[in-house]
Amino acid sequence: MELFEFYRKDRWPHVFCPGCGNGTVMNCFYRAFSELALPLDKTAFVGGIGCSSRIPLYINSDALHTTHGRAIAFATGLKLAKPELKIVVFTGDGDLGAIGGNHFINGCRRNVDMTVICINNNIYGMTGGQASITTPHDFQSTTTPYGNKEYPFDLAEIAVAAGANYVARWTTRNVHELAKSMKTALQKKGFTFVEVVSQCPTNFGRRNKMADPSQMLEWFKESSIRRDKDKPALDQVDLNIEGKVTIGEFVDRNRECYEELIGVGKHG
Amino acid sequence: MKPVIDPRLCKGCNICVYICPKKCYSKGTEILEAGYFTAVVSSHEKCYNHNRQGKLVCELCVLSCPDQAISWHEETEEEKKK
């Protein structure tokens, strides 16, 4: 599929900052989507509020830009009302894991067929750089000027525990693996979750001595460890408790999706 | 195939400079159309995809570029000989 068949030419170029990981994630998604030759007219994109949630507005398809944190709830209604639609949700760490936490875990549990891409930049970027539920301990943000006293969530592990059918986490440093995971997630039935640890040089990197996007990418490279899907989580290192992030495919299972359980139409 | 940077889209973030395993890119020294120090392709002959058609071996730059500024183009006859 041509670039401007996929993106809305009249909204171009996008507003993301120089070096923002959102553009990288868009590339990988576009690659996965076009390799699968999925029909754009039968796909709907849903986003909450935040920089990454704006991605659906750039794609040349039906898009629902919802309220903060509720993208998965809106997507649930849209999918079950029109099961032949393929649903892709773009969200961020705060949108999904803080205000949207309840919808996130119940979405995984309910297992409605949708693909959720969470772009985790460890900060609330759009509003200027406040701490998020994935901001690492001791790091700087506009609301943690003395260092973040809290410890972060591990969103991918939460998705595993809550029942998502496919869970993977990559960073924007692993573009080939990310595109491949997105392909798997799009093809798989049920709630599929791909977390992408991504750089926000403007509002996270700049306050934490990593103003250059390359510095953030180098940090991702040094702090990521491949997680083996056969090993239980306890054997792995948790995100940011020791300053590391585990990457890889975490789970790939075949729990029945919600539509199958209630006997509703065909799914996308 | 060789990589080409679209100066209207590049915001000079230099991720391509950092990520390319063969060091095909360098930081720009001129401010071009978009108002940034646009990165430049300093040596496309070192690229893994030099003189390659069909399936490309490495696409780290194209996939990483946040502004979709890099695309693959066929080399000229001159360039193929390098």
Place this chain on the structure above:
Amino acid sequence: MKIAPGEYFLQGNEACVQGALSAGVRFFAGYPITPSTEIAEGLSHKLKGADGVFLQMEDEIACISAVIGASWGGVKAMTATSGPGFSLMQEAIGYAAMSETPVVIVNVMRGGPSTGQPTRASQGDVMQTKYGSHGDYQVIAFAPASVQEMFDLTVDSFNYSEKYRVPAFLLSDAEIGHMRGLLKIPEHIRIIDRKEKGMKRPDEAYDVPDNLVHPFPVFGKGHKTMITGMTHTDTSKIEPEDARVHQELVERLSEKILRNRKDINKWELMCPGSKTMIVSYGSASLGAKEVAASDDRVGLLRLKSLWPFPEEPVAEVARNCSQILVSEMNLGMMYWEIKRVAVENGCKKVELLSKIGGDPPTPSEFRHRLREMGAL
């Protein structure tokens, strides 16, 4: 799936379920909350397989969000709740108004504020229905006062929300929701569907004049629809910085409802020429109806729709009477709107019979107050 035309003896909430099914509901997302739970339970029986989808969501915010999402999938969608859940839904209600999504929300009101009286009636949410979310917007709200009206006004809620692309509310309460009474389901029920983009309308007479309501672009039909809660132009371009775009959008959202008050408003009038008129709605009007029926010194204007505020019938009553008694099961909410219109139209004596605690005002309480006012 829905019951056949005929006469039935049903609970108010059950009649609401039948009204929704008759109107064509195909998606319901609910959360258990007294005294509305019977609506969720009833639809969980009826909406299965090809008939539609029933979901019990994790909280009320998820319910209203899922209902809005389903509406964009092209189906008639509804949720039902009470006070505490209604408060949670306000952000999404604003979103539905801003994005012009047809949805129906049933609020079976109970004693408030906060957890209050879960099993007793009140009319404490009537202002919140219009002013609960931030910003300027208009909604449509109906107030049933019988089991029959739980059916009829549910059908109307769907019809008007579809016609005007706006959230519509059925403001019931614990008394009306739980009372049992006669329901007559007619052979033919008028159903209005949304004006869908790209589809020819079977009956143009249902359309709103002045092009204030735009055709609805259902998802999945190649429209490349973009829906957002941010300020946007007619072509869905997001323009939050543009003052003119914002004014045009927000004013149109109001105008499409306010200019069509005559089409939307519904009321019942008893003894309209009386010197003393009672103005009331819902459970609070039950006692008044008995008084007006037995004594023609007193009349009753029973409002069946509360929003947009029915200025015209109240003004007409005010011009022809010398005093008005407003009765509601709260400490005075619609009272202020009614008084404003009445005073503007020549009736300066507007009093309030307010009763909270759960029991609707009785005929004796009405007569006592009317005697104090010199009406009886």
